[in-house]
Amino acid sequence: GAVVSQHPSRVICKSGTSVKIECRSLDFQATTMFWYRQFPKQSLMLMATSNEGSKATYEQGVEKDKFLINHASLTLSTLTVTSAHPEDSSFYICSANPIDRGTDTQYFGPGTRLTVL
Amino acid sequence: KNQVEQSPQSLIILEGKNCTLQCNYTVSPFSNLRWYKQDTGRGPVSLTIMTFSENTKSNGRYTATLDADTKQSSLHITASQLSDSASYICVVSSGGGADGLTFGKGTHLIIQP
16 A cells, blocks of 8 residues: 555656656545655755645745646646756655645655756 | 764675664654665655654564664664665654655665675
């Protein structure tokens, strides 16, 4: 149980294009999902908290117009990297907080490797 | 500022040997401490979670300890296997969601045959 999937697992795109990453909780409902970014040999950095049916909360320094988050259902959140640039290349990981668990219980997805050429 | 420091940064051991990874934290308030295993190119997978009152927790060949007084935790891996090669991340929670989590940078463990 408690499986989180991400799609795609890896994507390569040209500079200036937009990329959408999906995060799904497969066997549980999640009112809250989280998006992280991880650079090589670095820790996970929280980008934003995504709440179903409401606007996402972004961490300081994360541009909300560049990283669009939509949490349309209790099992799906999407992150769209708009007008991607090479410096956006990173490993993006989502996590989901089950609706019936404490707020700091998170299950992580397998991650999406984004490479911007 | 809440911080989680892990050591060593990287470690190479032979298959079958034991090893211990360290995590020191300065996080307040403290809710719980988790150890995660992150395989290369994958998301973190939880190994153990310990609250203030717990000082040891096992999960198969993984045993985590917690000393809440000194704010230190360790993860001991027994009889290492090649599949143990991964990054091990210590995460301390202050409670209240993801913004209450402080992540360590991880220890990169390599098991050699």
